[in-house]
Amino acid sequence: MRARVRHVRHGLSKGRSRTAVTVAGAVLWLTNASQACAAPKDAPLAMRCAEFAGAVLPPELIALPTAGVQIESAAMVAATAPGNQQGGEYCRITGRIKALKASTPDIRFDLNLPRRWNGRALQIGGGGYNGVVVSGTGVMPFSPDRAPLAQGYATFGDDSGHVGDSSLAVFGLVDEAVTNFGYAHLKKTHDTALALIARAYGRPPQRMYFAGGSTGGREGYTVMQRYPDDYDGVIANSPALNFSGVRLMGVKLGQAEYATPGGFIPPQLLDHVYQRTLAVCDRLDGAADGVISDVEGCKEHEAEIIASLRCAGRAPSHDECLTDPQLSTLLLMRDGLSLPYKLAWNVSGYRGYNVFQGTHLTGMLGLGHQAARLPVPTFFANGYLFAQGDGYVRYFVAHDAEFDSLRFDPLHPGKYRGQLIALSQTIGAMNPDLARYIAKGGKLITLQGLADEVISPNQTIAYYEALIDRFGIDQVDAFMRLYMVPGFQHGSGVFIPSVDLLGALDNWVTRGVSPETLTATDIAAATNGRSRPLCRYPLFPRYSGKGNVNLASSFACAEP
Known part of the structure; x- marks a missing residue:
């Protein structure tokens, strides 16, 4: 019955x-x-x-x-x-x-x-x-x-x-x-x-865990902040912590590409930008392996890279140099978004991306592939960030399906400012107060690509550093592990790590064995099977100078 x-x-x-x-x-x-x-x-x-x-x-x-x-x-x-x-x-x-x-x-x-x-x-x-x-x-x-x-x-x-x-x-x-x-x-x-x-x-x-990536990563941080008593451990990868910030960032990028004359960058030129950064920075970690691991070292060469990409007197072409409007689009993405007002939890913008340190912007989740903006932008035609930001402004902010996001000013939103702030409170995980979760012994593992083109790796790092400012490095080390992966984008990339994070989390929660350097196997099609150490941030894998370049044992975690 x-x-x-x-x-x-x-x-x-x-x-x-x-x-x-x-x-x-x-x-x-x-x-x-x-x-x-x-x-x-x-x-x-x-x-x-x-x-x-x-x-x-x-x-x-x-x-x-x-x-x-x-x-x-x-x-x-x-x-x-x-x-x-x-x-x-x-x-x-x-x-x-x-x-x-x-x-x-x-x-x-x-x-x-x-x-x-x-x-x-x-x-x-x-x-x-x-x-x-x-x-x-x-x-x-x-x-x-x-x-x-x-x-x-x-x-x-x-x-x-x-x-x-x-x-x-x-x-x-x-x-x-x-x-x-x-x-x-x-x-x-x-x-x-x-x-x-x-x-x-x-x-x-006996144990309740949460695991997710991107939106699911935001959800992982959300449950720690809002429902800390419910979970013993969380895996929150590539987390969309600053959800409103990344959506407004997408709108600004769409405006740079489609509302600024000459701001669109064709895919072949975006590929040229990527190849140029690879040529300058690939060997900085000691290995010519197609992966820019020393991102901080590469940033020291950024001015050189940009100068070599600027047209500067040369006739503009589709695949050889960047005009000033095109360069402005990339610099916007690099610099991020600064707002003259505060969103929830004192957030005042969105951190920029590693545009000139190995982030490839030609994929399905990159920038636009078409020079004309569609009435309803799509991921492939007009770029993932703009398409998602456009929908956010239309439906969440303006409550108007016909609203034109190209005419929306994130810096001066006028009558929509209150709605933006309210939304950032409802959808977002930027609250740095994890005191209750820490006190109950909860654990957290976050993994993200340094070449992520959707969720800025620098936004994730900034939240981690805010935790250290609030709780101190010893207390953060006692409950959190952050692994930033060179060459990994938002689900794709020249290095796509496969690693048993759930096993590492469960071992930490149930046996008190804290994860340190992990070993990841690459599942990218072109390099499937090679391995690299997953280093705790801010360390990165540096080639020892000897041994098989496809084996993690030939690398050591190094200070930037």
């Missing part, structure tokens, strides 16, 4: 966390009449899985306001089922966390409960503007082949509360959906999954 649910209100006693209430309440779903038909406490997972199908969880199980949870499906997936490459049987649960308003989309989620559970749970973040349910069944990006689910983790993710691909920002017109995207979906899904896990296994997880 399918389990029935009663809505039980649980008072919050003084000193008792809402998470504790969620776990305690998980055993109270079934009515007395249905207890006889419910799976007994020691029943196999298959029996417990079946009882979830069609169940309704009361709003009281979630710390933030919702209209409850509807379980849509719950079924065991056999180890031999087509498409199941996780190495074992598991219970797959899908459902919706109901919004308060009928006009707000529900939060759709997936939860996977392995028959052989290791006692741990992993919440997985999304990307871009989200909009697609994170299934939690696959391998983590840039990690070895064995998925967390196959390792025994209960895994879960969601769509952040709207439907659409990661480029669509239309949901910005709906206030409750914006709040869900900013932070609320994380807590709502966490509490739902926690209650289901506790019911399925008869106990809550």
Whole structure:
């Protein structure tokens, strides 16, 4: 018989966390009449899985306001089922966390409960503007082949509360959906999954982790800042910490390319810029391997590189030199954005990119490939940063699908200033106060490419340095590891690292073994299989001068 649910209100006693209430309440779903038909406490997972199908969880199980949870499906997936490459049987649960308003989309989620559970749970973040349910069944990006689910983790993710691909920002017109995207979906899904896990296994997880990159990286920092008691460890890679800042940066870049005569830079010329920086800086780390590892050393050659790229009396060409407007576009990206007002948490702009230190801007996530701006910019035609920034200004800021972002001034936003500030509070993770997370013993690993063309590596470094200013290097070292990877972009690059960060995090949390230098295997197609040390920031891998240049053992972590 399918389990029935009663809505039980649980008072919050003084000193008792809402998470504790969620776990305690998980055993109270079934009515007395249905207890006889419910799976007994020691029943196999298959029996417990079946009882979830069609169940309704009361709003009281979630710390933030919702209209409850509807379980849509719950079924065991056999180890031999087509498409199941996780190495074992598991219970797959899908459902919706109901919004308060009928006009707000529900939060759709997936939860996977392995028959052989290791006692741990992993919440997985999304990307871009989200909009697609994170299934939690696959391998983590840039990690070895064995998925967390196959390792025994209960895994879960969601769509952040709207439907659409990661480029669509239309949901910005709906206030409750914006709040869900900013932070609320994380807590709502966490509490739902926690209650289901506790019911399925008869106990809550011993450890709760979060892992994500880009938007998912921002989400990782968000849960540490907003819900520090809920997590024991976080992996937050390439984090979009300063979400409003990077979107305004994208608008300024679009204006430089498409609202400034001559500001567009064709892809072949962008490639020339990259090749020139490679020629000057590749060997600074001791190895001619196509990777600029000594980024700080390369910055010392920046004036030389720029001078060699400037047309300066030469006839402009499509692939040999930069005109002044074109150079201004790149210098804008290098310098970042400075605002004459403050966003939330005293943020006054966005840090610039390593444009002349090995960042390749011709890919799908780079600058525009077409000299004409489309009415609705796309990633390939007009550049990732501009396309995403355009949607942000249209829907989140102006609430007007016809708004022209090329006419919007981020420095002097006028009547939109209050909205920009409010949004930066809702969507963003620039709050440096991680005191509660640190005090409870939480751990954090962040990995990012020094050649990232989407999320500025210098913004991530600036946040790390702000933590050191606030807490001191010893306290930051006790809970955080930052790995900045040469040659790695936003998911692509001339070096794409594969490394078991989840294993490193779990070992740190459960055994107290802090990760130091790690070894990453390159999964870039052209150089697949070579390895490099992953050095703790600010160190970088320097070739020893002997040994196989494709082996990490031939490199040592060096001071810049």
